[in-house]
Amino acid sequence: MxxxxxxxxxxxxxxxxxxxxxxxxxxxxxxxxxxxxxxxxxxxxxxxxxxxxxxxxxxxxxxxxxxxxxxxxxxxxxxxxxxxxxxxxxxxxxxxxxxxxxxxxxxxxxxxxxxxxxxxxxxxxxxxxxxxxxxxxxxxxxxxxxxxxxxxxxxxxxxxxxxxxxxxxxxxxxxxxxxxxxxxxxxxxxxxxxxxxxxxAALVPLRFEHWAQQGFDHLAGIALPVRIRTGSGKQAMAFDEDLLFRHKGLSGPAILQISSYWQPGQCLSIDLVPDIDLADALCSGKSDQKIQLNTALKQLCPALPERLLDFWLARPEFSPFAAQKWADIPNAVLQQLGRSLNNWTLLPSGSDGHKKAxxxxxxxxxxxxxxxxxxxxxxxxxxxxxxxxxxxxxxxxxxxxxxxxxxxxxxxxxxx
Ligand SMILES: Cc1cc2nc3c(=O)[nH]c(=O)nc-3n(C[C@H](O)[C@H](O)[C@H](O)COP(=O)(O)OP(=O)(O)OC[C@H]3O[C@@H](n4cnc5c(N)ncnc54)[C@H](O)[C@@H]3O)c2cc1C
Structure with missing residues (x-):
């Protein structure tokens, strides 16, 4: 009873x-x-x-x-x-x-x-x-x-x-x-x-507007270690974790961790090559270099997956230089490229919500x-x-x- x-x-x-x-x-x-x-x-x-x-x-x-x-x-x-x-x-x-x-x-x-x-x-x-x-x-x-x-x-x-x-x-x-x-x-x-x-929702994948239109959906499955940040001042938070590209946005431990701190309207900053100041390395290392820019990047950033690197160099601002000799590329372009990989800034449009949190x-x-x-x-x-x-x-x-x-x-x- x-x-x-x-x-x-x-x-x-x-x-x-x-x-x-x-x-x-x-x-x-x-x-x-x-x-x-x-x-x-x-x-x-x-x-x-x-x-x-x-x-x-x-x-x-x-x-x-x-x-x-x-x-x-x-x-x-x-x-x-x-x-x-x-x-x-x-x-x-x-x-x-x-x-x-x-x-x-x-x-x-x-x-x-x-x-x-x-x-x-x-x-x-x-x-x-x-x-x-x-x-x-x-x-x-x-x-x-x-x-x-x-x-x-x-x-x-x-x-x-x-x-x-x-x-x-x-x-x-x-x-x-x-x-x-x-x-x-x-x-x-x-x-x-x-x-x-x-x-x-916390510990949740994040989504981004025009993700597929920008071709990021083709990167689905790529994972790499990154440093991710959001917020500023006392609210600033950073994690060194793995990032995962998905068809609908980003996930992996880096995104899940930062999602618990991210507030709508705030940007994320993702360092895709966290152990190197790439702008500096590209500018200071280029003299007399006959290798192409894409080969130089592969040497400088061995942890950067090739598919992601090729995608990055295919962007309109970098594609004219991808097959050029490293030494011939203007510093301004190398700096822009380095900064874009060290500080990829993007604005999430939302999360996958409670269903996937x-x-x-x-x-x-x-x-x-x-x-x-x-x-x-x-x-x-x-x-x-x-x-x-x-x-x-x-x-x-x-x-x-x-x-x-x-x-x-x-x-x-x-x-x-
Ligand atoms: C996919 C996934 C993976 C996770 N992996 C990890 C991990 O590896 N490590 C980690 O630390 N945390 C992990 N978590 C988080 C962790 O599961 C939760 O933080 C933890 O279970 C919370 O414990 P709790 O007892 O408070 O709630 P729960 O474990 O969620 O238990 C709540 C219980 O209340 C019951 N309940 C809800 N509403 C009612 C109601 N109206 N009437 C009666 N009963 C009700 C539910 O059926 C459930 O049995 C994960 C969560 C998810 C979703």
């Missing part, structure tokens, strides 16, 4: 929800997880190309806030130092899950992301967590202060009515609605008086949440964990680490 009174009810059985439920259950409290999805942990399953980039080692021992986008990035500091990447790695090791480190501290499963889902479900089983999947929440309300067993909330669903003392919202954000993302968490937060930082920036305003317990400052007993909050990690395992760390902080506060 369904137990209708729980110490804690968690809505959203994703990364943060499962972690939180397991911890509370293992401390001996009755806890239920409600999710409208029938299949659990879908975002984990598709994460990291199916191998789940479950944390990032770089975060440990440092102030983690630079790796997060938020109106209040320092909010993450307590939770990330309370539950570290190493703590999650220990859990992964305890389950015998083989893993490896990729570049920049990114930790991936050797096998499949399903191993992380199985591990979390097993942790929940150890805590006797009660599951209600395929369950639609129809209303959430407050109970009178003198309610039985100290319950504070009533959650109405199509599987019955639940009462609980602690209610935790772990419904994530808006990325990939096709696998169950909804704005439920924001609506519920607003119901209890919280403000929402407008949610927008890996995260959402914005969310429940963390000013109204206690950073040590994740409890609402406006409604006692109400908690927010994971991506529903205005906390968005960089690409590279930072979002999952936030899910684990915020979940553990809330669980400890609730269980105590």
């Amino acid at each position: 369904t137990q209708t009174v729980f110490h804690t009810l968690i809505i959203g059985a994703g990364a943060a929800g499962m972690m939180c439920a397991a911890r509370i259950g293992q401390k001996g409290h009755s806890v239920a997880l409600i999710d409208h999805a029938v299949k659990i942990g879908e975002k984990i399953r598709i994460s990291g190309g199916g191998r789940c980039n479950f944390t990032n080692r770089r975060i440990d021992g440092h102030d983690g806030s630079p790796y997060y986008v938020s109106q209040q990035p320092r909010f993450v500091r307590h939770a990330l130092s309370r539950y570290r990447a190493q703590d999650f790695i220990r859990l992964v090791e305890a389950y015998g899950i083989a893993y490896h480190e990729k570049h920049k501290g990114q930790m991936f499963c050797d096998g499949s992301a399903q191993q992380i889902i199985d591990m979390l479900q097993n942790e929940c089983a150890r805590g006797n967590v009660s599951w209600h999947t395929g369950c639609t929440v129809t209303a959430v309300g407050k109970l009178p202060a003198d309610s039985a067993q100290g319950t504070r909330f009533e959650v109405r669903t199509d599987q019955g009515v639940f009462h609980c003392r602690h209610l935790t919202i772990a419904t994530g954000a808006l990325a990939v609605p096709a696998i169950g993302a909804t704005a439920f968490g924001y609506e519920l937060a607003k119901q209890f008086g919280h403000s929402i930082i407008p949610p927008e 890996e995260a959402t920036r914005g969310g429940v305003n963390v000013k109204e949440i206690d950073p040590k317990t994740m409890q609402s400052k406006l409604q006692p007993g109400l908690y927010f964990i994971g991506e529903v909050m205005d906390i968005t990690g960089w690409l590279g395992g930072y979002n999952f680490q936030w899910a684990w760390a915020s979940a553990v902080c809330a669980a400890e506060a609730i269980a105590d």
